[in-house]
């Protein structure tokens with residue numbers, strides 16, 4: 665298993681919540697120690713954040729930080745699955 669800090673230095677060029685460049689180290693702990701709700705959207709262009717989330721967080725934790733509302737949960741999990749499938753296609 666890889667370290668949870670492995671992507672901490674990765675920067676997203678513009679955080680829509682803070683209005684500045686931000687490191688993944690902040691984004692993965694911002695909700696009471698869990699990642700930001702928008703972490704998939706912001707960091708998918710930078711590294712395989714879907715795989716990172718699957719590796720380091722339980723399904724229950726993922727539901728808590730990815731989407732509080734049921735419809736939102738479904739959309740985010742769909743996105744997570746799509747990103748994972750796209751990655752699998754790329755790796756073939």
Ligand code: SF4
Nearest residue numbers: 679691700702703706
């Ligand atoms: S994941 Fe959240 S805190 Fe991090 S850049 Fe995106 S919106 Fe900002």
